[in-house]
Amino acid sequence: MIIIPIKVEEKRNTMYSDDKIFIKNLPPLSIYIHIPWCVSKCPYCDFNSHSIDPNNIDEELFLKSLRCDLEQSLSLIWNRSIISVFIGGGTPSILSVESIDKILEMIRTYLRILPNAEITIEINPGTVDSLKMKGFKDSGINRFSIGIQSFNNENLKKIGRIHDKQDALNSITKAQDLVENINLDIMFSLPGQTIKNFIYDLKTAKSFNPNHLSIYHLTIEPNTFFSKNLPDDMPDEETSSGMDDLIEIELSEMGMKRYEVSAYSKDKFQSIHNLNYWTFGDYLGIGPGAHSKISFHDKIIRQKRIYNPIIWMNKSIKMDNSHIIENICILKDQLPFEFMLNVLRLKDGVNRRLFKFRTGLSIDVMKERINIAYKNKLLSKNSEKFIATPLGWKFLNDLQMIFIK
Numbered sequence: 001m002i003i004i005p006i007k008v009e010e011k012r013n014t015m016y017s018d019d020k021i022f023i024k025n026l027p028p029l030s031i032y033i034h035i036p037w038c039v040s041k042c043p044y045c046d047f048n049s050h051s052i053d054p055n056n057i058d059e060e061l062f063l064k065s066l067r068c069d070l071e072q073s074l075s076l077i078w079n080r081s082i083i084s085v086f087i088g089g090g091t092p093s094i095l096s097v098e099s100i101d102k103i104l105e106m107i108r109t110y111l112r113i114l115p116n117a118e119i120t121i122e123i124n125p126g127t128v129d130s131l132k133m134k135g136f137k138d139s140g141i142n143r144f145s146i147g148i149q150s151f152n153n154e155n156l157k158k159i160g161r162i163h164d165k166q167d168a169l170n171s172i173t174k175a176q177d178l179v180e181n182i183n184l185d186i187m188f189s190l191p192g193q194t195i196k197n198f199i200y201d202l203k204t205a206k207s208f209n210p211n212h213l214s215i216y217h218l219t220i221e222p223n224t225f226f227s228k229n230l231p232d233d234m235p236d237e238e239t240s241s242g243m244d245d246l247i248e249i250e251l252s253e254m255g256m257k258r259y260e261v262s263a264y265s266k267d268k269f270q271s272i273h274n275l276n277y278w279t280f281g282d283y284l285g286i287g288p289g290a291h292s293k294i295s296f297h298d299k300i301i302r303q304k305r306i307y308n309p310i311i312w313m314n315k316s317i318k319m320d321n322s323h324i325i326e327n328i329c330i331l332k333d334q335l336p337f338e339f340m341l342n343v344l345r346l347k348d349g350v351n352r353r354l355f356k357f358r359t360g361l362s363i364d365v366m367k368e369r370i371n372i373a374y375k376n377k378l379l380s381k382n383s384e385k386f387i388a389t390p391l392g393w394k395f396l397n398d399l400q401m402i403f404i405k
Ligand code: SF4
Pocket: 037, 038, 040, 041, 042, 045, 046, 047, 049, 089, 090, 091, 124, 147
């Protein structure tokens, strides 16, 4: 039996908008599927993930609930094509190959997946072997995103990861045997980590010549174990920023370019799924706690599912939409911020015309805010693109906040 503390989640439902917009062509659409379980909870993690003995997962009920969730969402995305599918978590690779196969079969049955769609699964090196990874590939996965975090056993232990260096090396080797498109997640500023440790992590990652890396600074989020029990050997600010400076130097040597705050890739290997988020595309998220953003010609809506996996399953199978805790229309006034929050994360910015395409609004609605960003030298005066200046890139949060109304 799975025991998870039950939190009452308040329902918000405002499916109306007084502010009319007109979106001529709907944006590209992605699908996100949330798998909420992990073998154990990492002390820094604030994702919707719950530790469980893998033998206790009721995969049949979970799959049935996912199917119900998808069926209840179909009317929102009727007749649209899917550019990417992302199975994330939690630890999706905690599920059996059969379950992942059934999930992808369900997606293909209900939706039109484009032939060149990117289909990613996040894997934790501590939960896979060669056979399992081959099974994932055979079920239609064409991209593995591997949660490596570090190649140093001491550092891995301190952040509560269940895998070690050897598991990490094995999973990368196997992934590269199976598919061309892989991402490695790496973290820095870990407890006890030195600059030398981090250089070793970067060099080891580089030795595999990966085509995509996501590199994150460990941040201490509220309500995590680390927020109440901060390790006493956290690197100081100077060491962390030294690590940060090293990333671009090391990666540019191998033809990798930073294209987003934390994402680096070789040419043509930028993540289709993540780029869709950052260019204010649409996504339907199913599974506990999954979020969606879906455009219609006259409105854009956001949805959130119930976070608790047990409650989400129980509600989803009722087929009365009670698994959806929030269903709101994004107000016209909020669109400039929502748009800029995403697109300014891209190092090369985006074409200014995208604002009209995605929001149905004229750029004039944020003229004043653009001028404030110019005045503060945070936004480039490039007439084609919305792109942060080097100062804006350094103070990205301040730049994004200018667009809040
Ligand atoms: S494996 Fe990932 S999702 Fe699971 S607890 Fe650790 S950081 Fe969170």
